Amino acid sequence: MAKRIKADICVIGAGSGGLSVAAGAAQMGARTVLIERDAMGGDCLNTGCVPSKALLAAAKQAYGMGAGEPFGIAPAKAQVDFGKVQDHVHSVIAAIAPNDSVARFEALGVTVIKDHGRFRDASTVIAGNAEITARRFVVATGSRAAVPPIPGLDKVPFYTNENLFENRDCPSHLIIVGGGPIGMEMAQAHCRLGARVTVLEGQRAFTRDDPELSAIVIDRLRRDGVEILEGVKVLSVSGEAGKISVTIEDKDETRTIEGSHILIATGRRANVEGLDLEKAGIEYDARGLKLDDRLRTTNKRVFGVGDVAGGLQFTHVAGYHAGIVIRNALFRVPARADHSAVPWVTFTDPELAHVGETEASARDRNMKINVLRWHLGENDRAQAERQTEGVIKVITDTHARVLGATIVGPHAGELILPWVLAKSQALKLSAMASVIAPYPTLSEISKRVAGSYYTPTLFSPKTRMLVRFLGLFG
Numbered sequence: 285m286a287k288r289i290k291a292d293i294c295v296i297g298a299g300s301g302g303l304s305v306a307a308g309a310a311q312m313g314a315r316t317v318l319i320e321r322d323a324m325g326g327d328c329l330n331t332g333c334v335p336s337k338a339l340l341a342a343a344k345q346a347y348g349m350g351a352g353e354p355f356g357i358a359p360a361k362a363q364v365d366f367g368k369v370q371d372h373v374h375s376v377i378a379a380i381a382p383n384d385s386v387a388r389f390e391a392l393g394v395t396v397i398k399d400h401g402r403f404r405d406a407s408t409v410i411a412g413n414a415e416i417t418a419r420r421f422v423v424a425t426g427s428r429a430a431v432p433p434i435p436g437l438d439k440v441p442f443y444t445n446e447n448l449f450e451n452r453d454c455p456s457h458l459i460i461v462g463g464g465p466i467g468m469e470m471a472q473a474h475c476r477l478g479a480r481v482t483v484l485e486g487q488r489a490f491t492r493d494d495p496e497l498s499a500i501v502i503d504r505l506r507r508d509g510v511e512i513l514e515g516v517k518v519l520s521v522s523g524e525a526g527k528i529s530v531t532i533e534d535k536d537e538t539r540t541i542e543g544s545h546i547l548i549a550t551g552r553r554a555n556v557e558g559l560d561l562e563k564a565g566i567e568y569d570a571r572g573l574k575l576d577d578r579l580r581t582t583n584k585r586v587f588g589v590g591d592v593a594g595g596l597q598f599t600h601v602a603g604y605h606a607g608i609v610i611r612n613a614l615f616r617v618p619a620r621a622d623h624s625a626v627p628w629v630t631f632t633d634p635e636l637a638h639v640g641e642t643e644a645s646a647r648d649r650n651m652k653i654n655v656l657r658w659h660l661g662e663n664d665r666a667q668a669e670r671q672t673e674g675v676i677k678v679i680t681d682t683h684a685r686v687l688g689a690t691i692v693g694p695h696a697g698e699l700i701l702p703w704v705l706a707k708s709q710a711l712k713l714s715a716m717a718s719v720i721a722p723y724p725t726l727s728e729i730s731k732r733v734a735g736s737y738y739t740p741t742l743f744s745p746k747t748r749m750l751v752r753f754l755g756l757f758g
């Protein structure tokens with residue numbers, strides 16, 4: 285006998301997007317149902333952001349032991365126990381998991397159903413023996429690794445983000461297909477933990493980022509020992525566990541690379557299958573759900589958030605979507621999503637952080653722009669820390685209004701925030717140039733790059749003449 289539940293809002297998927305909608309809705313008094321078929325917390329907590337950043341943190345620790353020379357500290361070779369490193373990764377997940385748990389959400393008043401959810405019709409969802417009718421539904425089913433149809437790949441064991449963090453033995457030679465954020469973060473992490481690593485990228489690594497700045501990260505990874513082959517075509521894969529051969533076409537030459545393991549990091553596919561979306565009149569394509577700018581599907585009572593929306597696939601975007609949906613669904617405010625000031629960060633060492641336009645995207649759109657740069661070598665804190673590799677690059681319009689910024693360097697992910705504010709609030713460089721930045725901090729690069737825009741005017745012959753003229757009057 286089906287259990288009938290009536291709700292104000294029913295959310296399918298308890299990842300970053302679904303959890304944020306459910307927590308917000310329940311705390312605002314809405315009768316909320318949350319359906320999750322697998323682990324609470326979704327990709328970010330279990331197989332994405334959290335384990336990847338924890339693995340990178342271990343790798344940084346190992347690398348640091350061998351990097352003391354410039355400080356007068358003899359380098360030591362890190363003794364890495366890969367199994368214990370994965371224990372660290374899983375203990376970080378366990379430390380965060382209570383925030384996303386069934387117990388926490390039930391305590392907030394959410395009805396949590398641990399089962400697969402699918403639409404029965406335009407206003408009903410079925411999950412296990414429960415039949416949920418709700419005023420509004422939210423599809424927050426995320427994405428999974430997109431595995432390309434490389435001949436032979438289906439006959440060899442391979443890693444994706446879903447099983448990579450279960451591996452307890454350091455691969456002797458990890459071949460990574462894809463040089464996006466997953467490929468490059470995992471390349472550096474595994475290399476610093478002792479693996480030989482080869483990255484095979486079909487186009488260029490970090491396709492989405494400014495090539496001038498991503499080149500600094502690529503160069504550092506190469507110096508770490510990662511082999512990065514760009515513009516190569518993966519023709520076929522063969523072998524068995526522990527012995528994988530990948531045949532590639534590289535600059536018109538065909539050759540074979542022998543490795544021990546292979547990781548596929550070639551992008552994502554939206555989870556739209558098995559939801560019976562057609563029964564609810566919800567349209568989708570290969571990228572994900574078809575949404576309007578209020579994040580409504582073609583069934584106006586159903587919204588889509590996060591990776592399944594098929595746009596920028598980040599945890600903070602899923603969280604942003606959740607806020608838009610709550611305003612539309614609960615308050616009936618026509619809130620619209622605006623992705624123009626969404627930042628992203630790749631957590632390699634050095635980090636690569638970006639918001640808004642790049643130089644290329646602005647020029648492609650025929651915008652008249654100014655391009656400003658400030659190098660970390662000019663920053664006293666970076667000198668003291670011996671981390672002078674990096675630069676901030678800022679794009680403005682001709683009225684000095686901030687259009688975008690990219691930073692490569694230590695803590696770039698932390699340093700990007702004032703530029704996210706500047707971009708989202710359409711601030712001028714004068715706002716950044718006039719703040720008092722604490723000394724000595726890396727943050728000073730933001731003030732200095734903004735100040736550099738005004739330097740030619742400030743120290744021009746005209747200003748010098750004016751100062752001398754005013755001096756005549758005592």
Ligand SMILES: Cc1cc2nc3c(=O)[nH]c(=O)nc-3n(C[C@H](O)[C@H](O)[C@H](O)COP(=O)(O)OP(=O)(O)OC[C@H]3O[C@@H](n4cnc5c(N)ncnc54)[C@H](O)[C@@H]3O)c2cc1C
Binds near residue numbers: 321333555
């Ligand atoms: C290796 C890796 C590293 C990453 N690092 C970062 C990072 O550093 N920063 C960042 O911002 N982003 C990062 N991301 C991206 C981030 O993880 C995603 O953007 C985010 O998890 C998307 O959240 P979501 O709620 O849309 O989907 P998910 O987190 O995927 O959640 C969807 C949930 O829906 C459930 N589900 C699906 N279908 C059904 C169904 N029919 N019924 C019931 N439940 C269902 C799934 O089991 C899942 O739990 C990373 C991703 C990966 C893979």
Ligand SMILES: NC(=O)c1ccc[n+]([C@@H]2O[C@H](COP(=O)([O-])OP(=O)(O)OC[C@H]3O[C@@H](n4cnc5c(N)ncnc54)[C@H](O)[C@@H]3O)[C@@H](O)[C@H]2O)c1
Binds near residue numbers: 552596597631
């Ligand atoms: N730090 C972060 O915020 C972070 C970290 C990891 C992942 N993510 C999110 O997860 C998403 C997925 O990451 P990703 O790195 O898998 O995807 P991606 O789409 O960003 O990059 C995939 C790369 O693989 C290449 N590629 C595709 N098919 C290929 C093939 N057959 N052979 C060789 N190269 C091929 C593409 O040219 C591209 O450069 C990201 O776009 C991002 O939204 C974010």
